[in-house]
Amino acid sequence: MFEPFGLERFFARHEFCARYLLCTSDCESMAIDELLALGGQPSEALNALQRTWLGYTESKGSPVLRGKIARLYPDLDPDSILVHSGAEEAILNLYLATVRPGDTVIVNWPCYQSLIEVPKSLGARAVKWNVRERQSRWYFDPDELGRLICKAENSSKPQKVKMVVLNMPHNPTGALMTPPEFDRVVDICRAHGTLLLVDEVYRMLELGNSRRLPPACQLYENAISLSVLSKAWGLAGLRIGWLATHRKDILDQVAAIKDYNSICASAPSETLACVALDHSDEIIARNKSICESNVVHFNHFFERYQELFAWIPTEAGSIAFPALRAAEGIISWHDAADLAARLLRDTGVLILPGALYGREFGLHFRIGLGRRAVPEGLSVFGRWLETRVNN
Numbered sequence: 481m482f483e484p485f486g487l488e489r490f491f492a493r494h495e496f497c498a499r500y501l502l503c504t505s506d507c508e509s510m511a512i513d514e515l516l517a518l519g520g521q522p523s524e525a526l527n528a529l530q531r532t533w534l535g536y537t538e539s540k541g542s543p544v545l546r547g548k549i550a551r552l553y554p555d556l557d558p559d560s561i562l563v564h565s566g567a568e569e570a571i572l573n574l575y576l577a578t579v580r581p582g583d584t585v586i587v588n589w590p591c592y593q594s595l596i597e598v599p600k601s602l603g604a605r606a607v608k609w610n611v612r613e614r615q616s617r618w619y620f621d622p623d624e625l626g627r628l629i630c631k632a633e634n635s636s637k638p639q640k641v642k643m644v645v646l647n648m649p650h651n652p653t654g655a656l657m658t659p660p661e662f663d664r665v666v667d668i669c670r671a672h673g674t675l676l677l678v679d680e681v682y683r684m685l686e687l688g689n690s691r692r693l694p695p696a697c698q699l700y701e702n703a704i705s706l707s708v709l710s711k712a713w714g715l716a717g718l719r720i721g722w723l724a725t726h727r728k729d730i731l732d733q734v735a736a737i738k739d740y741n742s743i744c745a746s747a748p749s750e751t752l753a754c755v756a757l758d759h760s761d762e763i764i765a766r767n768k769s770i771c772e773s774n775v776v777h778f779n780h781f782f783e784r785y786q787e788l789f790a791w792i793p794t795e796a797g798s799i800a801f802p803a804l805r806a807a808e809g810i811i812s813w814h815d816a817a818d819l820a821a822r823l824l825r826d827t828g829v830l831i832l833p834g835a836l837y838g839r840e841f842g843l844h845f846r847i848g849l850g851r852r853a854v855p856e857g858l859s860v861f862g863r864w865l866e867t868r869v870n871n
């Protein structure tokens with residue numbers, strides 16, 4: 481059985497009652513009328529929505545929707561896309577289709593819990609590929625991945641690694657590999673004949689001068705790219721996610737699992753997803769600029785309180801993972817969970833304790849950059865700190 485999903489339980493408890501959400505991973509959303517108005521004259525999109533047939537939809541996703549998704553990838557056709565109800569369903573279905581008890585899977589660490597929890601609960605051995613801090617940057621070392629694969633293959637019970645799982649841009653650190661580092665990961669997986677799942681749900685939110693990586697499925701024939709409209713598009717309520725890969729045989733196996741899960745996506749969501757994909761540039765530019773402006777606010781905040789917090793700004797994505805410094809005598813909380821609980825109780829500001837990613841991250845907390853109300857929440861946080869720090 482699955483362990484409870486700590487982070488999702490935390491949001492289930494607090495997301496809809498906290499006053500200031502300072503740790504969400506999705507970007508600012510919009511109402512349906514705002515989405516429909518993006519094309520200028522909303523009547524055509526509104527008509528399409530009103531005419532949407534409310535029967536079952538095609539299990540793979542409508543061909544029109546898959547066509548629009550496929551255009552996000554230079555060399556994929558609609559049959560290389562399998563639509564899911566969010567990225568979360570795609571993660572579950574992909575693992576159910578590919579991972580067997582006793583398999584070895586290497587997963588970057590820390591990670592969004594389902595990326596490691598699902599293979600573990602299916603009886604696979606999940607090996608952690610740890611993030612490192614190097615020269616004020618979060619860093620996944622491709623050579624370390626190579627060593628982990630070799631170790632698994634040369635252990636007393638030698639075993640080919642079934643899948644390498646990388647979430648890039650990374651939740652929760654906001655890390656982004658350089659193109660040569662990413663190429664190296666692909667080369668290593670190719671050399672070992674390993675499947676590569678890249679969770680790319682924060683792709684397209686490269687901040688400042690950060691360089692966008694190509695989708696993994698474009699670089700490697702055995703790679704599967706995962707994405708969703710929840711983050712860069714800010715349309716989490718549509719619950720439209722997808723897998724993209726040249727490995728149509730894998731998509732067929734996943735589709736057979738999906739028959740036991742959501743079966744197909746929601747019809748109105750598919751229609752609205754098509755509208756969103758027709759206006760990707762506009763929507764993503766809006767959300768990226770919210771993230772970029774919020775990073776500046778967080779930079780000022782963490783500069784002001786540098787004795788209390790260690791901070792590595794986000795390179796890509798809509799989240800970051802600052803940490804408490806050992807500032808004895810200045811502050812009175814033991815760890816980030818304690819800070820988060822007091823802050824929420826006193827002000828209604830929600831930050832996410834790092835321990836929800838793993839006990840070793842107890843001094844860290846996650847912040848979110850994607851919402852317009854971040855500056856307001858941050859100034860409440862700042863005023864609260866002023867009354868607590870012993871100057």
Ligand SMILES: Cc1ncc(COP(=O)(O)O)c(C=O)c1O
Binds near residue numbers: 566647681
């Ligand atoms: C890395 C990562 N993958 C997958 C998901 C799931 O996305 P969704 O909620 O849109 O299904 C999330 C959500 O936070 C995530 O951060």
